[in-house]
Structures are given as C-alpha cells and as structure tokens.
Amino acid sequence: MAAPFVIRQATVVNENQQFLADIYVENGKIKKIVSGKDPALDKNIEVISARGLYLLPGVIDDQVHFREPGLEYKADIFTESRAAVAGGITSYMEMPNTRPPVLTQKLLEEKYALAAEKSLANYSFYMGTSNDNLKEVLKTDPSRVCGIKIFMGSSTGNMLVDEEKTLEALFSEVPMLMATHCEDEAIIRKNYSAYYKKYGPDGAPWLHPKIRSAEACLRSSEKAARLARKYGSRLHILHLSTAAETALFDNHIPLKEKKITAEVCVHHLWFSDKDYAEKGNRMKWNPAVKTEADRDGLLQAVLENRIDVIATDHAPHTKEEKQRPYFKAPSGGPMVQHALPAMLELVKQKKISLEKVVEKMCHHPAILFRIKNRGFIRPGYAADLVLVDLNAPWEVNSSNILYKCRWSPLEGTRLHAQVISTFVNGNRVYHQGEINENIRGERLLFSTD
Template identity: 65%
Template structure:
C-alpha cells in the first residue's frame, strides 16, 4: 500500500471549500493541511482539481448472483469507481433472492474477490423469513430491504402482519421501496382495457402514479412512528411524498429518513417521448413539478441522501415493448458528474452535493470512518475536474449493459482520480484492475 500526497487541491468537505494538501498513509488520511511537506510514494498535483470525499451510493442493483447477463459485481463496481463512487450498498433482489444469512454471506464473498469499490449488502425481507432477518448483524450489514411494491421473486412484502413484525423487531435500519401494489394493478388494468397492448412509456407515471407512492410511503411512515423503527424510504419520486419528512432534527437523531435518485432529479415526464423505456424506472419518473419539489426537499433537508438505484438491463430487454421492458437502468458511472452539472446550472452547491452523496450516507448508516475528509478516516476520495467535459458514449460506458440514459450528453465536468481505501482505483480514464475495496463496517451496537 503506497503513500500518496495530494497537493494544492480545492477541498470540499463539511460545508467548506479551501485550498490544501492531503497525505494518505496505510489506507487512511494521515494529514490534511494548507501545506504538507512530506515524502510520499506518489505525488498528485491537484492545483486545477477539486478533492471530494468519495460518494457512498446506498442503493444499487449489481445483479449477481443469477442475473449476470445484465451486470455483475466486478463490472458495475468498476463503473462506480470510474464515476467517483467509492462505496455502495447492494440490493437483495438477485437470483436467488437474498432471503437467508447464507445467501447474504455468499454475496460478501463474491465482493471480497471482485469488487473495485467498498461494499455492503442488504438483507432481504420476504413474507416468510422474519427469523432469518432478525439474525442480521448490525455491525457488518448495512440494513434490511423491504419491497412494499412489486419486485423479483418472493420479495413483495404485502402481508400486514409480516410488516408489523419487521418494523417492530428489526435490529437495524429498514430501507423500503414504497409503491402500493393494489393501486398499480388497478391502474394497469384500466390502461389495458383502454389501450390493449398499445400502452406506451408515457403512460408509465400514470400507471405507477403519485397516489400509489404516497399511499405506501405514508403507511411505512405510520408503521415506523408506531414502532420507533429506523426507517429509510428510497427513491422519492413525488412532491406529495416530500411532505412526509421533516428537517428539524440533525440527521444523526432522525428516525425516518429519505433518499432521492439521480434520475428523479434529472428527467421528467417530458423526456418519455424521446427516451421511452430507457428512462422506465420504478417508481416512475413523473412531472417537472415533482422533480422540482424533490430538489427543494434535498436542499432544505427533508430528503437526506442522493443515490442512483443503478439497475442495469440489457439493450435487448429494454428494446422490447413497454409492457415487456423491465424497469431500471445504469447510473453509477455518471451520477456524480450529473450532480456537478446541476451545480454548474446553479441549482445546488458543491458543498451540498458532497453532503448528500458522501457525508449523509455515512451518518445515516453509521458507517465507520468513511464519508468525510478527516484525519484517521479511510482515504475514500475523488478528484474531479470541473473544466474538463465528459461525453457519454457506448465506447466509454463501463457497465456490462453498455448503454446509459445519458448517452449523447456532454457533461461539463469529469472524474480525474478515484481513491478507494487508500488505493488508486481509477486514474485519468483507466480503472486499475487489481484494486479491491473493503467491506463496510458500521458503528452500531450488536443486539
């Protein structure tokens, strides 16, 4: 493990921007200061670059095991580090679904061999595996995932008694996908009666509508309040839902938190005619008014983190008719630079981007010694060049699916270097293939 000295960077950290140096030794940040005179194995001149804590993505689907024709931990973690994401938390709707502690352990084992970024995996909750869920170790696993809406295999939790059991007994944070299945089914039936097989992507936000989201989210919030559950609601997609959350408490004291995703901050229903199934996500991308309300909730603290919900499918799968095409798409490689584009447009500050993509995920999940530029913390860092554009094209997409909803766009910024646990994982357009991330650990009491 080499020592690295980063010189003359513009450092963005904990609400401040300042020019300084940073020394990395033994995988950790050894020193941060105005000027550091020390010898190091590698010196990086960052005089034209901004230094940020590495992004922590609390919601990805890397598709391994069982769906590796779409993606796998190796390919998608490489795309992540190319995008400045140094740590991720991966979801349990793989095949088989991660519904036992043994299957959860299998995923950690795969990542230990193949992941370019730091990693953790959610334990999945189903209608009939509460005993397994309750064995989850709070110190070594990021959380429990509940799909309160349609999902793969046996992962839809629609039994109210089961939900009560999870919310009342969960030993750690419960992360939920909230869409009311009955509402969606009724809407889908109405559209099929009207249009038959000619339903188009433009109808997606009317089928998976705001009512379906709000009904499920408000039910989850009510359950969490009843049982004092540590609840985290994923991918908020409606203005209506933003009013379920508060910004009066510091994040470390909140019991109910929320996430916004890149696609809900970037696209709106006006993009469906051009983008079609390529922006078909669940929950659906909705109106421009919803998008604006989500951004406002991010800025004022009602929504706590920004993530991707990176969920690749093959080009062939997404090219099918609306009814057959699966929901989801790849985002980890371009999430940070998309947010830097919103900064360029004057919609968000760099300090706020860092807060929502690095600091807050670390606080919210109680991750040990990550998410901040602090002496003694793991050196998870990203150097970005705000003056060097990035064009998104099939030739430079690293996700196995080899497409992006951003294809053809030219972002005004680029990722220059990504450092994962003190090791350079990505540098000037190239992933360093032998670098492996570390398992995330959590500063929680084991029950």
C-alpha cells in the same frame, strides 16, 4: 497497501467548506490535512498534483442492483463496481433481489464472499425480506450489514412483502435500519389493468407514471412512516419520486437523531415525464419518473434537508430487454458511472451547491447508516477520495460507457465535470480513463452505539 502519497494543492470540499490543502495518505488512511499554499514536502513521498482540481470524499451509494448472483448477463459485481469507481463512487450498498433472492444469512454471506473476490469498491449488502423469513431477518448483524430491505411495492425480483402481519412484525421487531421501496400494489394493479385494457400491446412508456402513480407512492410511503412512528423503527424510504411525499419528512432534527429518513435518486432529479417521448423505456424506472413539478419539488426538499441522501438505484438491463414493447420491458437503468458528473452539472446550472452535493452523496450516507470512518476527509478516516475537474466537458456515448449492458439513459448528454481520479482505501483505482483492476474494496462496517 499502497505507498504513502500526498495529493498536492487540491481544493478540498468537505463539511460545508472549500479550502486549498495538501492531503497526506498512508496505510490506506488520511494521515493529515495541511491547509494553505505550498507547504514544504518530504522529498521521499509520491506527489499527486491537483492544482485546479476539486477533492471530494468518495461517494457512498446506498442503493444499487449489481445483479450477481443469477443475472450476470445484465451486470455483475466486477463490471458494475468498475463503472462505479470511474464515476467517483467508492462504496455501495447492494440490494437482495438477485437469483436466488437473499432471504437467508447463508445467501447473504455468499454475496459478501463474491464481493471480496470481485469488487473494486467497498461494499455492503442488504438482507432481504419476504412474507415468511422473519426469523432469518432477525439474525442479521447490524455491525456488518447495512440494513434490511422491504419491497412494499413489487419490482424486479418479485420480493413483495404485502401481508399486514408481516409488516407489523418487521417494524416492531427489527432493531436496525429498514429501507423500503414504497408503492401501493393494489393501486398499481388497478391502474395497470385499466391502461392495458385500453392500449394493450400499443401501450407506450408515457403510461408508466400513470400506472405507477403519485397516489400509489404517497399511499405506501404514508403507511411505512405510520408504522415506523407506531413502533419507533429506523425507516429509510428509498427513491422518492413525488413532491407530495417530501412533506412526510422532518427538516428540523439533526440527521444523527432522525429515525425516519429519505433518499432521492439522480434520475428523479434529472428527468421528467416530458422525456418519455425521447427516452422511452430507457427511463422506465420503479418508481416512475413523474412531472416537472415533482422533479423540482424533490430538489427543493434536498435543499431543505427533508431528503437526506442522493443515490442511484443503479439497475441495469440489456439493450434487448429495454427494446421490448412497454408492457414487457423491465424497469431500471444504469447510473453509477454518471451520477456524480450529473449532479455536478446541476451545480454548474446553479440548482444546488457543490457543498450540498458532497453532503448528500458522501457525508449523509455515512451518518445515516453509521458507517465507520468513511464519508469525510478527516485524519484517521479511510482514504476514499475523488478528484474532479469541474471544467472538462465530455459527452456520454458508447465509446466511454463502462456498464456491462453498454448503454446509458444519458447517452448524447454533454456534461462539464469529469472524474479524474478515484482512490479506494488509499489505492488509486481509477485515473483518466485507466482502471487498476487488481484493487479490491473492503466490507463496510457500522457503529451500533
């Protein structure tokens, strides 16, 4: 355990407030918060000067694909958690579409063992679903596992759940949070067939939002919401990509009381279909990035609290895979290192407040998933913290990208906010480009009250 220290005179951003304070950390937890200017200090404590910097709770990313086991040539738990802490992400929840897919409790616990050995950030893993593993799903411990993942649209890993009786059983019997990938498979297949017939090998990335269309997303999200209301399920719809979908969600109920919630990813708030011409397959994601009106509608839904969480859907592939022709290139891209700086760029553009970014990336994931003692700067909570400089311009380029795949859809982008230090359980794991690779995160725990 790290020695006690104080983060001195930071501008703390927490629970919709900004204030100058000293944050005392001991035994991996926040011991006390002393507001105001220059309080007296114990001379025996390490002092980390934070004048001019902003202190945020560590980001909690509720959707990543770190590719281990089975796809380590793309990424692995060590490399991607390393990139995550460099981007201010201190906790993550990882998806089950690895090789083999996580469809048994044994395979799930094997991933936890890998993370205990390799992860620089705190971690949790979703239990996967298929058309025939309900008994295994129902064994999942909600106090130690973040949720159940249901692919209602096919994506990397081929874990599509498309049998009606299976969906009915999952929504009626699973007591814990279910996170869904919502795209209507029949609509996608019909669109794919039509556009492949028309363009064949000459198909280009701009076709992606036409094939994985707004209709496909809305139809599937409507179905998931309908099932959740029918059975009173806890449903969390991941990576909304259309403005139309946001009307499915309530913004009059406190988050603690919501049973149907939504997430949006940074790339759907950043890009639009106009960017396919430049970015090509590097911005080929499932669901597809759609129109400017969709992008703006998603951001408005964040501001109105119809969308509860901002995440990454970090899903790396190699450069070679992304350079294939459109119809053969996989979907997904890396984002954990750049998600927070990108959102802080939207703050600079006055599209969203700093307090709202903290709410959606730190506080709300903790509330929604009922994570114990994380997501806020409070005495007694884990010292998962990130110091940022809002006025430290830099450019994303090959020399500073940490992903194993060594590329980013944001390459060439100039950002104005920079992560200076990241603390995981009171350990400074990242500081100004240097990473303490000996630090290991902890397994996230969840309240079941």
